[in-house]
Amino acid sequence: MGSCMVGRFRHYFSLTPEEENLLLRLEEKQIEYRAGETIRAKGENCDDIYIVRDGWTIISTQLDKDVRSIFDVRLNGDIAGIGEISFEHALYDFIALTDAVICPFPRDHLSTLFRESEALARTFYTILSRDQSLLYERFISLGRRTALEKLAHFIIEISMRLQMSGHAISDHFPFPLRQDDLADLLGLSAVHVNRSMNELKRHGYIAYDKHEFVIREYDRLLRIADFNPQFLHTPQTHWHHQKKDGADGADGAWRSKLAPPR
Amino acid sequence: MGSCMVGRFRHYFSLTPEEENLLLRLEEKQIEYRAGETIRAKGENCDDIYIVRDGWTIISTQLDKDVRSIFDVRLNGDIAGIGEISFEHALYDFIALTDAVICPFPRDHLSTLFRESEALARTFYTILSRDQSLLYERFISLGRRTALEKLAHFIIEISMRLQMSGHAISDHFPFPLRQDDLADLLGLSAVHVNRSMNELKRHGYIAYDKHEFVIREYDRLLRIADFNPQFLHTPQTHWHHQKKDGADGADGAWRSKLAPPR
DNA sequence: CGCATACTTGAGCCGAATCAATTGGCGTGG
DNA sequence: CCACGCCAATTGATTCGGCTCAAGTATGCG
DSSP states (O other): OOOHHHHHHHTTSOOOHHHHHHHHHHTSSOEEEOTTOEEEOTTSBOOEEEEEEESOEEEEEEEETTEEEEEEEEOTTOEESGGGTTOSBOSSEEEESSSEEEEEEETHHHHHHHHHOHHHHHHHHHHHHHHHHHHHHHHHHHHHOOHHHHHHHHHHHHHHHHHHTTOSOTTEEEOOOOHHHHHHHHTOOHHHHHHHHHHHHHTTSEEEETTEEEESOHHHHHHHHTOOGGGGTOOGGGOOGGGTTOOOGGGGGGOOOOOOOO | OOOHHHHHHHTTSOOOHHHHHHHHHHTSSOEEEOTTOEEEOTTSBOOEEEEEEESOEEEEEEEETTEEEEEEEEOTTOEESGGGTTOSBOSSEEEESSSEEEEEEETHHHHHHHHHOHHHHHHHHHHHHHHHHHHHHHHHHHHHOOHHHHHHHHHHHHHHHHHHTTOSOTTEEEOOOOHHHHHHHHTOOHHHHHHHHHHHHHTTSEEEETTEEEESOHHHHHHHHTOOGGGGTOOGGGOOGGGTTOOOGGGGGGOOOOOOOO
16 A cells, blocks of 8 residues: 555655655654544654544644643644644644554654655645645634534535545545534534534534434535635535536635646 | 844844845845735735735735634734745735735745755744744634633733844733724624723723733733743743742743754 | 724623533443 | 443523624824
8 A cells, every 4th residue: 555645745746756755754654543542742742743644633732621622633644743843842732533543754854855856845835835724714713603604614624625635425424523522623612513513414414323424415515614615725626516506606716726736 | 234034043043144145035025015005915826925024914814795804913024925835826815904014035935945054944944833833822712712811812922922023022012903903813803802902901901002002910911811832932031020929820831941943 | 174993882682601411322241 | 131331412491702783982184
């Protein structure tokens, strides 16, 4: 089996064998974690950067006995820990939500990689850049959206990220987040997450059983969430759902082209 | 007069003359904007990266006729636009709040700079890294803090950032944000910002006249905000306020050392 | 002086939090 | 195979922080 980074970078341009080797080096070491285990706790040494190779993980912090904040979900092919590169000790927790396979590598590998290949460096930036706009979009959720909108937006975000990282079907996917995880991620109470999720379900927009999630009315969700796919570098081909019920003035806004990396 | 980047980098290590020249190159071009002007609008070409040399600026987006979200305030010495490096068109607006001096430079300059000096590259990362933890901290505000806490936290953040970027006194500074800016930044309504600010004022924790801001009880604010200075790379010497009224169990938490950049 | 743009204050309402209790699945051990 | 306990999900009742609407006050500026 290959590397998940190689796959991801191929998303943007074709790699030379040397570049492929450089990337593979980042995933030389693989560590398995069980659901719930802490990959790297706040305060620990943070010389390493991580690639999530498999499983769902979160970056979070425990503010108090019973108040937590989750900053991000890191999935297959995502990078974690660059935000703390310049600190001596990690500022936040990095935790496996499900069983997970993680590839840690020393941060110096990055410098080497950048030195060896301009294209890799650029693509690395591309990915980091996407991650930041991801944060910005969740910012909007936290600051300016209702519970229903927050949930709709997050569900779509996840569905698209999963699809981009190789998950075949975008409207049917595993969803290991518990309701209190969603709460801490979206700035809600678990109780209210429950009510809102059930409202989405009752309307038939979504369905879920155990931790299998189904999006039944993609475009309805899109409209609720006012979702802007630009920030994910989503190629148009990923967008077939929007077609039906297309008589919508705001449509053009997200019928946008992929920004080609340069 | 020198470069604000040079000053900022010196904060972390001493520069060789060559490195200083590389940095100066980033600020070769300077453009002045008037308060309210848009430096770079959403949708525009974003080949440039910006250094804020003087003035207050924000990164924001207009979601609707009367709903806006502000992601960040960029001050003297801050960098803007790297988050969009990989996109063809800017995703967010970059706006001058006060009269401002901005130094745009082509993104390629960054690659050159990275190639020429390992130390500069690392410090650049240090700064970006701080910016991300800044975002994370505001995340906590948006998701898990009350209006009073949000305001207290933001006020302290700004006061410390200003001080770090050369502003002499940390508890007395200009504050050009209007109440509806604060609202859009912290996920509140302008009306509620008003009430909460006045509550802080009534208690005597802060004072402001026009756009001059005074922090009267720093440690009280710190306690309200549950502020963690670690994420700003704050050297201990900046911390004299905490001394008085020190009989506080949680004190040790933020009496932490600066993480030296490496 | 008159208009515009903040800021301020009050009244009423609503979304979401909190508290509390119940349900249902699932693993463990008897 | 059932009893027990745990934990997530669910549901109801109540409270509250913050929003909206609306009116009034500064302050500044052409």
